[in-house]
Amino acid sequence: MRQLLLFLVALSLSLSHLASQAAINIYKFDDPVKKERFYNLIGQLRCTVCQNQTIAASNADLAKDLRDKVYKMIQEGKSDKQIKAFMVDRFTEFVLYNPPVKGSTYLLWAGPLILILIAISILFFNIRKKMNAPSEDISDGEHERIQALLKDRQDGKND
Secondary structure, three states, rough: HHHHHHHHHHHHHHHHHHHHHHHHOOOOOOOHHHHHHHHHHHHHHHOOOOOOOEEEOOOOOHHHHHHHHHHHHHHHOOOOHHHHHHHHHHHHHHEEEEEEEHHHHHHHHHHHHHHHHHHHHHHHHHHHHHHOOOOOOHHHHHHHHHHHHHHHHHHHOOO
């Protein structure tokens, strides 16, 4: 019984692997430059469904459709610029994995640097404030009491 169960598990795993392999599209190119352009472009376009993956890495149906569209446009002789313009017209600049630096995306590009500078400034001013704060000296009475406690403790260890 155990062997039959292991066999069925192994069979189901191999069938699921075959099914996932069948879903991969194979694109044929007559020119290695077109092939390189294709893989470069699908690595630069964001899957709008997954949002944090390129269409090259995504398994979403939309990503498959976009890969097919990029392939078709390359085969039609469209330039990379034309393909990106088509995608931006359809999905806005969000589809570009690395959007261009311009007025509308400046905060996106400069934001992390601004946040780091703010954090460093806050840290600097807090350290400076602590360094300039008056030290809290103990009074003579407290000092004598501490010395007495330390002496009592050492006397207790020597016994």
